[in-house]
Amino acid sequence: MNLFWPSETQKPNEAPDGYYTSEDLPSANKAGQFLNQNIFHSCPRILEKKFGECLHNRTHLIKDLICSGNAGLGPIEIVHMSYSNKHDKEEFGEYFYVTGVEVSSPSVPVEFLKALRSNQRISKNISNDIISTYCCFNFFSNLDIRIRYDADGTFQTMAIDCNKETTDLTMTDKMWKETFVSSVIRAIITNTNPELKPPGLLECPFYVAKDTVSTCKMIIKLLCQFLPRSLDCGWDSTKSMQSTIVNNYLMYSLRSFIAITPGLVDFTVDYLKELTKNDPIHNLYYKMAMIIVLDHTQTKELEMITVLNKTLDPLLSLLNGLPSRNSDSAQLMNCISDLLNIQARFLLNREDYELASDVSNTSTQLALDCFESWYNLAKCHIKKEEYGKALFAINSMPHLRKSDKFLDTAYSKFLASNYYKKPLNGSRPHFDLTSTEFTNLCGTLRNWKEDELKQQTFGRIAMINETKVGYIKEIWDDIAVKLGPICGPQSVNLINYVSPQEVKNIKNINLIARNTIGKQLGWFSGRIYELLMEIVNKIGWNGLLNIRTEAFMMETEFHQNSINVTDENGHIPMETRKKRFCESWLDDLFLDLYEDLKLSKISLNNKDEKHSGLEWELLGLTMLRTWHWEDAVACLRTSIVARFDPVSCQHLLNVYLKPPDNLQEVTLLDTDTTISLLVKKISYDCRYYNYCQIFNLQLLGKLCNELGMHVLRNKIVVQPSVGDEIMIMIDTMLAWIGDLRHAKQS
Incomplete structure (x- = not known):
């Protein structure tokens, strides 16, 4: 978000009624001065x-x-x-x-x-x-x-x-x-x-x-300059079996940064073109980045597909002459596969399913362990109503890790230190220092009263926040103290952040079972879930089961037929030979999907039933997984009414930022509700020291596009909980958006 750090202090000029005119809106530098100092x-x-x-x-x-x-x-x-x-x-x-x-x-x-x-x-x-x-x-x-x-x-x-x-x-x-x-x-x-x-x-x-624009340009230039070394940056092993030119942390970060600097897309593309001329040896890295940037913005499809075809055609001509069992050959084939995947997604969006299917097939042949290739192929089969082939494609996918190896190692070391103690919604003492240690802490934080410091200490971590940038009373003085920071591997829901009694009070044990950490869908499982739900949406759960029975040899079926597997002529029947064994991870997903659908149906049949805030959240998350979008939004909003819930808030805002593909024309969340939720989320994030809010900045950018910056700010100012402290942060974010818009126009 506010990726700058100016020095001088100057209060922006505010109109008497609290509204900014176009001339009054400060630059990002001025708006962020109080925050940065x-x-x-x-x-x-x-x-x-x-x-x-x-x-x-x-x-x-x-x-x-x-x-x-x-x-x-x-x-x-x-x-x-x-x-x-x-x-x-x-x-x-x-x-x-x-x-x-x-x-x-x-x-x-x-x-x-x-x-x-x-x-x-x-x-x-x-x-x-x-x-x-x-x-x-x-x-x-x-x-x-x-x-x-x-x-x-x-x-x-x-x-x-x-x-x-x-x-x-x-x-x-x-x-x-x-x-x-x-x-x-x-x-x-x-x-x-x-x-x-x-x-x-x-x-x-x-x-x-x-200034903001100079800072952003400098960061973009540096990231682009290091593209030839992108394979040294590591990658997220939950999304890819190996590091490729597309799947690495440098490319992920460039894509995320472009999302909050859309006004610099042309600058980025022009700079990448310059690098291809100045550094021709590595021009493939720069061209790949150019395609990724253009594809991610989704506003320059013609330019993207032109660059893609010019990059892809000469690479395809090299395939026949590639030496086998060579690391460079493998990386080149991965690169071609990544380009074909982008091409397949483009064709899917254009509803050219036959050509998309051919492209995806070629991609899977080049890189058997590439998840995106198989995902696109399964998607094509679903669009063509070839559900059995779709299940075969899903079953052929490489099974990616649920959590990244790096995260497992890093977080296990942190948990072993036992430094943090959750307040569990205020249900237990969370102060964990000896008298000598607390005396030392008070000595280094002399301006804090002892009782206030104890209240703000979670285990051995003093979560003090003196300046109150982003402060909203109902957030900072209540729920933020009761829940603490929502972060780490358990941040997918509030089960591990509320009191044990609140969890015990949930009557439906299956609802808890489906939302434990062990049962959470990772990135890989979540993508497969989307494909299965798309099939369910078209032919129903029973239809999916019938296709599954036709496609796969189930374990029980295998054991039952193992004795009589051959016919009277001693041959294995064709219908048996056509079947494949279902991967165990896919089997588990079928069971999880069944449980989610069952929970959703029970909830939909008992809409008048009362629930706690946690129950509403878990029901809402279940409804999201089963594509009951309107009911999911209703549940999550009710959860927030019962108690501000950062997890529910994040999911609701994500529905606004990235509406479901099959509900583009339906307004699930109106702008006034979105603004109210976003203001509270910005406040919660500030409470625990997040002054670089990329997700929230994307949301503000979308709201600015829909309402206009000044209408949006006026709507924020009149929110009942908004004061000067939260406006410091919001004005900085709005100024960031404004500065980059001016950069695009200039």
């Missing part, structure tokens, strides 16, 4: 159990990730602060996670650490000799860059090779550039994926250039 007052604090253990654990985590062969994004940046208690003469440490600090040199991290120190008030029993350390992982070179800032104002930089455990490397300009790009990619990917976020994370703006 005051986030240092609002950093979380995680108190170490043993002094220095967070740096020690970080080193070992990086080593484990490198040894696993997929370091992925690497660990999130941290800031560690070393203190000394004068009375006990003992050292103790605090730290927090952070993203968004520009690290192309040591200067900005040092300024960041200096600002943290200057805004901190410590008690007399704490020594002034505070040592701060900023750590940032460079995943291109597998180095952890650590910048130490001492009390006397001096600093030193170390590049630690965690695998070899050496610190004698000298930082070069190339290594600094790698580190900066690593931090940008990590910030974008982390911000768009709540599962990656640990409690105690500060997501702050980038400090790059003098």
Whole structure:
């Protein structure tokens, strides 16, 4: 969102009635000044159990990730602060996670650490000799860059090779550039994926250039320049079996960044064209990125398909001469397959199902382990009402991981530390410090009263927020304290965030069973679910079962017929030979889908029944999975009426941002409701230090397109819960959108 960091303070001119005219709306720089200068007052604090253990654990985590062969994004940046208690003469440490600090040199991290120190008030029993350390992982070179800032104002930089455990490397300009790009990619990917976020994370703006447009252009240029090294960035193993030119974190982040800078699409495409001329050896990387950007924007189809065909045709001519069992050949075939998948999606959207089917078939032959190829092929068969063939295609798909290997490793280390304690809707004490530890914490946060600090401490993490940027009373002082930050692998629903008693009060045990963490649909399962639901939508559940019986040899059927598998002539009957065994994961999905459909039907038949807020949420999520869109929206809205629910809110806003394909003409959520929900979500995100809200910015952008910026702002201002604190954040976001619109027009 606000990926900039200006300096001067100046309050924007507001009209007497609280409405902005087109001349009054501030630039992003001016609107964000208060925010940017005051986030240092609002950093979380995680108190170490043993002094220095967070740096020690970080080193070992990086080593484990490198040894696993997929370091992925690497660990999130941290800031560690070393203190000394004068009375006990003992050292103790605090730290927090952070993203968004520009690290192309040591200067900005040092300024960041200096600002943290200057805004901190410590008690007399704490020594002034505070040592701060900023750590940032460079995943291109597998180095952890650590910048130490001492009390006397001096600093030193170390590049630690965690695998070899050496610190004698000298930082070069190339290594600094790698580190900066690593931090940008990590910030974008982390911000768009709540599962990656640990409690105690500060997501702050980038400090790059003098204005919004310059900052965005600089980030886009850097990401594009590093495209030839995109395979070194890691990838999400829940979406692809391996890293490809399309499936890697650099390409994911470029796509996400373009989504919030639509006014710079032409700039991005022009710069990629320039790179293809200046660096012809790697022109395939730049052309692929160009196609991805154009395809993602969905506004320049003709240009996209022209570039795609010009890129694809010469590659296809190389296929016959490719050496077998060669890594370069495999990567080229993956690249061709990715291009064919984009072409197939284009044809599907144009309803040319025959040609899309041929293209998808070719793609599967080139890359048997490519999920998108099989998905598109199954989609084509469904559109052609060839449901048996669709099930065969689904059954042939590579089974992708439910959770990313990198996330499993990183989060298991965090959970083992046991630093965070959920408040569970206020049902249990969540303060977990000894008296000595709390005295130390009070000493480093002197301006906080003890009872307030205890209330804001979750386990060993003090979730203080002094500046109240984004503050709404009903959010910050109530539900945010009761639920805490909704992040990590359990953030898919509120079962693990409310009181155990509230979960026990749910009468329908099957509703709980279908919504446990173990039963959650990962990205892969969710995509398959969509295909199965599309079939159910056309021929019903019984129709799907009949097709399944015709297509697959079920385990019970196999055991029953194993004795009499041959006919009287000793031959296996043709109908048996045509059948295939159903993959166990697909079998499980059939069972899950049946349970969801059954729960949905029971709920639809008992609409007058009363439920708790959690029940409404779980019912709404079940209805979403079974495509009962209007009932799902009604359930989720009721959940929010009972208690503001960040999970329900996210799903409702996602329905507005990306309406279901089969309901494009139906308005599931009106703009006034969307605005009300979005304002509350922005507030909740700010409470737990997210000042880089990419999802929320996309929503504001869509609302601006529909209503106009000034009508939208006026609608926000008149919301009953809106005050100056939340408008600081919203004005910054609106100014971001406005600045980039002007960039497009200029």
